[in-house]
Amino acid sequence: MSITPMWRVDRDGSMFTDKKAAEEHDKMLELADNLSSLLESNLTIEEKLAEEIGLLLARNKETLAKAFKGKPDLILTIGEEKEAEETTSPVKPVAA
Numbered sequence: 781m782s783i784t785p786m787w788r789v790d791r792d793g794s795m796f797t798d799k800k801a802a803e804e805h806d807k808m809l810e811l812a813d814n815l816s817s818l819l820e821s822n823l824t825i826e827e828k829l830a831e832e833i834g835l836l837l838a839r840n841k842e843t844l845a846k847a848f849k850g851k852p853d854l855i856l857t858i859g860e861e862k863e864a865e866e867t868t869s870p871v872k873p874v875a876a
Contacts, residue, residue, distance in 0.1 A: 812838035 786795050787802035791809040796802035816834035819825055825833075837844065840858045847854045 808838045808841075811841065 784797055786797060787799050788795050789802055789806045789809065791806060791813075794802070794805055796805065812831070812834040814834075815837050816827075816830040819830040819833055820827065823830075836858075843854050843858055
């Protein structure tokens with residue numbers, strides 16, 4: 781029997797076998813939370829929508845950073861990877 785160390789991210793309960801990946805995920809969630817708070821404090825926006833926008837921005841921080849540094853066209857590529865995955869992924873059966 782082997783033992784696999786696991787790291788759990790308290791913010792969402794995600795489990796990781798790699799400590800570095802767990803820390804990166806936690807930092808991304810912290811950034812998303814802070815972005816959501818920023819949106820809610822400066823705009824009239826529903827909490828759920830602010831959270832979704834915060835996660836979108838946090839997940840794509842590298843692309844956004846490059847866009848802000850002079851490559852604005854990169855913003856248009858956000859979401860393309862997800863769309864490509866959805867069209868190439870096999871259909872998963874739904875449990876009854």
